[in-house]
Amino acid sequence: METDKNAVAERVSRLMETVPKDRGQLLPALWRVFEEYQRIGPEMIEAVSNAMNIPYAEVFGVASFYALFDNAAGHRPIYVCTDVLCALKGSEDLLAVGEDAAQGAAVALKESPCLGHCDGAPAMFDGHRTVRNATRASLMAMIRGESHA
Amino acid sequence: MPETRRLLPALHTRSEPVSRERLTERGFDRAMERMLSMQPEDIIAEVKASGIKGRGGAAFPTGIKWAGVHAAAGGTRYVVMNADESELGTFKDRVLLEQDPLGALVGVLIAAHAVRARKAYCYIRGEYREVEQRLAAALTILAECGWVGPDAVDVEIRRGAGAYIAGEETALLNSIEGKRAEPRVKPPFPTNHGLWGAPTLIQNVETMANVAVLFAHDVQWFKECGTPETPGTKLIGLSGYVRHPGVYEVPFGYPMTNIIHDEDLGGGLSGSERLRAILLGGAAGTFMAPEEVEASLLDYGSLSRYGASIGSGALMVFDDTVDLTWVLKKLARFFADESCGQCVPCRIGTRRILELLDQEGLKTRAEDLRELALAMRDASICGLGQTAPVALLSILDRPERQGA
Ligand SMILES: Cc1cc2nc3c(=O)[nH]c(=O)nc-3n(C[C@H](O)[C@H](O)[C@H](O)COP(=O)(O)O)c2cc1C
Ligand code: SF4
Numbered sequence A: 001m002e003t004d005k006n007a008v009a010e011r012v013s014r015l016m017e018t019v020p021k022d023r024g025q026l027l028p029a030l031w032r033v034f035e036e037y038q039r040i041g042p043e044m045i046e047a048v049s050n051a052m053n054i055p056y057a058e059v060f061g062v063a064s065f066y067a068l069f070d071n072a073a074g075h076r077p078i079y080v081c082t083d084v085l086c087a088l089k090g091s092e093d094l095l096a097v098g099e100d101a102a103q104g105a106a107v108a109l110k111e112s113p114c115l116g117h118c119d120g121a122p123a124m125f126d127g128h129r130t131v132r133n134a135t136r137a138s139l140m141a142m143i144r145g146e147s148h149a
Numbered sequence B: 001m002p003e004t005r006r007l008l009p010a011l012h013t014r015s016e017p018v019s020r021e022r023l024t025e026r027g028f029d030r031a032m033e034r035m036l037s038m039q040p041e042d043i044i045a046e047v048k049a050s051g052i053k054g055r056g057g058a059a060f061p062t063g064i065k066w067a068g069v070h071a072a073a074g075g076t077r078y079v080v081m082n083a084d085e086s087e088l089g090t091f092k093d094r095v096l097l098e099q100d101p102l103g104a105l106v107g108v109l110i111a112a113h114a115v116r117a118r119k120a121y122c123y124i125r126g127e128y129r130e131v132e133q134r135l136a137a138a139l140t141i142l143a144e145c146g147w148v149g150p151d152a153v154d155v156e157i158r159r160g161a162g163a164y165i166a167g168e169e170t171a172l173l174n175s176i177e178g179k180r181a182e183p184r185v186k187p188p189f190p191t192n193h194g195l196w197g198a199p200t201l202i203q204n205v206e207t208m209a210n211v212a213v214l215f216a217h218d219v220q221w222f223k224e225c226g227t228p229e230t231p232g233t234k235l236i237g238l239s240g241y242v243r244h245p246g247v248y249e250v251p252f253g254y255p256m257t258n259i260i261h262d263e264d265l266g267g268g269l270s271g272s273e274r275l276r277a278i279l280l281g282g283a284a285g286t287f288m289a290p291e292e293v294e295a296s297l298l299d300y301g302s303l304s305r306y307g308a309s310i311g312s313g314a315l316m317v318f319d320d321t322v323d324l325t326w327v328l329k330k331l332a333r334f335f336a337d338e339s340c341g342q343c344v345p346c347r348i349g350t351r352r353i354l355e356l357l358d359q360e361g362l363k364t365r366a367e368d369l370r371e372l373a374l375a376m377r378d379a380s381i382c383g384l385g386q387t388a389p390v391a392l393l394s395i396l397d398r399p400e401r402q403g404a
């Protein structure tokens, strides 16, 4: 554990090398950490706190504020929009089907509020790409990690 | 009627969205040159004369805001483009940035010159990663032209991370400053006391794009569309039970019902093809009955007769199979989840509304719901808490709309 923590501290401080050390860069700094680990755990918060010279509680307060950073297990997130327009197009059923399929796969299937693609409902998002007019097939492909879902 | 494409590039546009040719084809290079030859006061006078109002929801006159930032004391100033777009049913800024990212950015540069800012931020929601890349590519083009960079206006893209409240202007400032995206108490307003206490101009993406097309033409051209009260066009995000959901650009003053039915716009109702209601303006929008839609024009005055407003331009269409109580519950859950929790009326009120609706209180507890709504409107710090019950109230005021 100790070596893990040291390894994280080292990796995070390397990630922070090109980030200016001012408070206004905290959100971009957290994004770098998240892109590296797909999660922001206590050891990463501590490392960011040290590297940026911002108190731990402040870094924690900011990191925990944002929904996209809420991904404790570090599994690949898949957001299915279950907001009004997508729900009318069956996204809640899609989510239920996905939940079965996601069992055992290293993905975190989540509900999302409106993804801003209501004209292509139902919409889903894997942290980088959006899939519009999602179907069971495209959700399964996303769960399997196929790039052209 | 065919769409009026001004903010969106004409369908016969040949150039790539992110290219030098696009700057020329859309007249944005002309806009930049014209603007650079003008004094800030004259730029602001032109924005005022155009009658542009903010397109992010509140419809505040843009020129007046610019004059406020221009007149504010202090050497350092900032410009912020709000591309957080997380309002339910709203996707017009995404489409605008996909189709013509240079336009909104040219608007940012014009704004920066007008208020003498050397630094601008584009705050984009973290779910718009593809759009963010396009925005970054567009900035590279503008840097090559010498209009963006350390010796001109430095423009930084700031990626949000999943928080609806971050779109509220003062919460957005806190987010950029590396703090929790919690709204600040106003006054002071960002125009005087924004990023790091400096005067800051915040505008929606579509507002910036309006400025760019204004400077690519002139005030007279700009006012050829729209109404005397509200010149120009509006991007409408049309969704739900219409044949062709999508973003459409229509002049202010256009009949609401035509937006849904025109062949080149919504193409008519889908689903059961019988309209139950529309929800206009987003999660904090207003439900309108079919006969109200029929009698309204797309303008603030016309819609206010029914207590409605254009808001972000979201127009959600529900056929008569949709249970509006179900929609209200969805909205209530959204606000309860997205309240930042800073002030009690909103934190407790959004939860309480959800509970009452879950207990089917829409009919039995209407007076309690109204009282709660008024308390939230009067005592919440920011627009989220103040307007969270608006859609609910619009249903309470239209009891015949409640039934499933
Ligand atoms: C809860 C909440 C969320 C908001 N989200 C956005 C948003 O995503 N985009 C936006 O442009 N304005 C949003 N606004 C409005 C902004 O506070 C602000 O009025 C707007 O960006 C000003 O730009 P405009 O004058 O060009 O419309 C939001 C307001 C509230 C209360
Ligand atoms: S009204 Fe709601 S969202 Fe706004 S500051 Fe208060 S608690 Fe936060």
Ligand code: FES
Binding pocket: A081, A082, A083, A084, A085, A086, A087, A113, A114, A115, A116, A117, A118, A121, A122, A123, B088, B089, B090
């Ligand atoms: S409601 Fe799902 S993308 Fe808007």
